[in-house]
Amino acid sequence: MTTLAANIAVRLGSLDLEVALEVDERGLVLVGPNGSGKTTILLAMIGARRPSRGRITIADDVLFDGATGVDRATEERGLAYLPQDYALFPHLTAVGNVAFGLRGPRAERIHRARSLLDRLGVGSVADRHPGGLSGGERQRVALARALAPSPRALLLDEPLAALDVESHYSVRTFLVAELRAQHRPFIVIAHDREDVRAFAAPVAVLERGRVVQRGELPSLVSSPATPFTARLLGGCSPGPD
């Protein structure tokens, strides 16, 4: 089983982040108030924020090690990142977005990108630009793009936040099933109790740059360590669908 592990300290403005996280194929749901450092953790893992110290590994591969000076470039880490707004390249079509991360002859890349879009149910919008896609379609295209280069792990920053109420539920069901089918470590940031429950993964609660509680959802629901956890998960039924 592949494990993505980070034991890092990051200083960024007023944020003083110090966390130790381990994620395997069961995934991890990261929750916490705004400004607690959730996104910063993901950015540090992909190499877009440099930790002041610590170590990031995936399987036996060291991505960052402050002590030995290892700091692999983002493009060599093999970690997929899906930001909150999906960050689709606006000047490329959906299929162009997905093909961006593929290697090989152009015709082959386009073919593979199209079949990936087909598999995720958005083959019909392959030739549209992101501006002409609905929220749910954008998310699927972004997920297809993230999966295209066969990443070793997936990091998703509030993947459901940009969706309207109607598409929220269907996209969530799709995303959960897709993440389960991938058999890769994933971290998903969520801020809605129903979303946390739907991902059915271990949960880590981050507050002011520290992990204040972690574990399976039922134990967090039954004994929340902080008022935030109690508020977020209060009334949450302690199990998946």
Add this chain to the structure above:
Amino acid sequence: MLGGGLLAFLIIPVVALFVTGSPADWLAGLRHPITAPALLLSLVTTAISLGVLVAFGTPLAWWLGRSEARGARFVETVVQLPIVVPPAVAGLALLLAFGRRGLLGPLLEDTGIDIAFSTIAVVLAQVFVAAPFYIQAATAAFAGIDENLLVVARTLGARPATVLFRIALPLARRGLIAGAALAWARALGEFGATLMFAGNLSGRTQTLPLAVYTALESDVRAAQALAVILVVIALAIIIFLRPRRGRHAR
């Protein structure tokens, strides 16, 4: 009412350029011996200036637009300087820097390069005064790119150079082209710094604006014909740069 007055004040001189001469006059002006060399020199030197600006200014603008370093803000201010410095002062400064007796004069003399009053000086003067227009527009264009797009591109396996060419440049394209057009127009109209630093030698340093100045003393029709050329080019650039509806919804 007051605004209308100002508008009229802005338009009347341009109209005067066109209505006070006949097409026959302009044709005669175009055939004047001063015209062709000046037009050719202007086209060649501004093309070179623009090439230099794009080649060197684009990486600088990329750094200015993406860096959060305090040094970048300082450099950004320095780059604006040529806009507020009077062109004649810019010409004098260039002369004192690159002239035979200038700061770098001995160094340049050792390498056998004599810049002042040469076509190279024309190009340097144009680059100096036009640089802020390109760099400012390019910096704004690069700064406006969503950081996440660049980060995601890297996670998809793209090296920094690939991200620059396939993501950043296409997204900044409109700003870069607008900046280049403005810079080219500024270079084409450059007068004061060129006169001070490069002189007014036909075929070598006499660009269109200098030719207008020179022609005015002998043949006002030639001056007017040259002026009409410059105004038509300026109008074409303004029309080219007018705001358009974006092709991609963001």
